[in-house]
């Protein structure tokens with residue numbers, strides 16, 4: 001591991017260690033927070049008891065659905081909007097102010113339409129993630145060098161082939177930003193929806209544990225979310241760095 | 252249809268096959284870029300006529316910004332002429348690049364996400380060649396271009412000249428019948444340039460392809476081609492089509508011949524004034 005890597009690890013372990021000491025010594029009261037080591041133990045027990053698997057499957061399934069929809073739909077919408085400059089100019093201010101809208105106000109409407117199923121949750125997660133993907137797709141497509149598209153035309157490639165084999169890889173560094181945001185937003189959208197109005201999923205279980213003063217389950221689930229999201233982001237980060245290194249070489 | 256063919260006063264008789272059929276031609280072509288915002292329309296090219304006969308090596312020289320790249324795009328079918336027509340192998344060229352036309356662009360057009368080998372194989376894969384044929388052609392071209400040690404490298408790890416060679420190889424493996432090259436040796440040093448010129452000549456002889464080479468180096472144009480089209484300042488037109496009269500079997504050693512010096516001298520006399528006009532234009536604009 002590099003020196004920077006060691007420093008990073010030290011920061012993380014140091015923070016966790018500090019929290020552990022504060023909790024163990026009673027500075028932070030057990031009713032407020034249980035020590036991190038306890039969280040890990042509780043998470044382990046929860047996993048072993050088999051009570052973790054159903055909500056995790058449900059939540060991660062919804063997140064995956066919202067994420068995949070955001071990325072695929074966002075990329076295709078980005079391609080189409082990019083091909084229509086006038087439409088895009090009309091749309092630009094709307095896209096820019098999109099995240100000012102608190103989507104959760106639509107949640108009741110979605111429930112009325114789709115019922116208390118997974119669908120409203122997935123839609124909220126999708127609504128959160130998709131525009132980040134669209135914006136970053138447009139950004140990336142703007143930067144595809146024209147000459148690469150001419151190479152596509154020289155090889156008489158169809159619009160679809162050009163999109164998949166030239167535009168997509170050429171814009172990949174920018175798309176990656178969109179993908180990372182879509183992961184984060186899908187998680188936020190799905191878990192927050194489960195919090196508010198749902199009968200299952202990790203978000204629901206956290207809210208349920210909270211309402212029943214079940215600190216141990218609550219923190220165990222939080223730890224689970226935290227480690228999952230971090231691990232996922234780390235994997236994406238490593239993948240991204242590998243790609244960038246290849247493409248930018250030593251420059 | 253073709254612009255009047257003048258010959259240098261004491262140029263040797265032409266060696267190219269003037270009886271060969273016309274392979275590609277542009278007739279009465281102009282290209283005007285429409286106004287964008289405050290920027291008035293740009294009359295970039297023409298009216299201009301040119302007949303390329305099958306198997307000839309034609310070079311285009313002219314001052315910067317005179318419309319050379321524009322001519323190439325029109326000829327390749329990458330952009331439509333404002334007026335006039337373009338034909339390739341007797342068929343009108345419109346809207347798309349005809350099969351059998353290969354282009355090497357002025358800018359770096361290598362794909363940064365593919366290795367050198369995959370870059371070179373790109374067109375062959377699109378054209379649906381089978382794997383063994385692709386391997387055979389790509390291995391040969393990569394070696395031919397002196398890139399064998401870098402086959403698995405990515406363009407970011409190459410020099411500008413090497414990247415340009417990747418693009419040349421990617422076009423040549425398709426074995427185009429008409430090869431359009433836009434300053435392909437721009438990023439190379441003079442020695443490599445001469446050697447690459449020799450390679451290009453060898454390839455041209457072997458394949459019998461028709462070549463149109465855009466270059467800013469007068470000596471390169473004089474050394475490589477059967478005919479040199481000298482272009483005026485923008486809007487680009489041919490001031491003169493100069494026959495070089497070289498034999499088909501030739502290489503960079505002709506630079507030491509007397510007629511080579513006379514030829515480049517003549518090209519320069521044609522272009523000196525135009526080049527001054529071109530740069531004068533720009534100075535005038537800045538005021």
Ligand SMILES: Nc1ncnc2c1ncn2[C@@H]1O[C@H](COP(=O)(O)OP(=O)(O)OP(=O)(O)O)[C@@H](O)[C@H]1O
Pocket residue numbers: 284293294295313314315316317318319320321322357467485
């Ligand atoms: N897409 C475009 N839109 C507007 N004007 C253009 C466009 N492409 C080229 N031009 C103009 O057309 C003229 C000719 O350009 P072109 O690229 O053909 O010149 P060139 O002879 O290839 O120059 P160089 O030797 O510098 O490559 C220039 O004045 C340029 O400004």
Ligand SMILES: [Mg+2]
Pocket residue numbers: 319320321357433
């Ligand atoms: Mg040019």
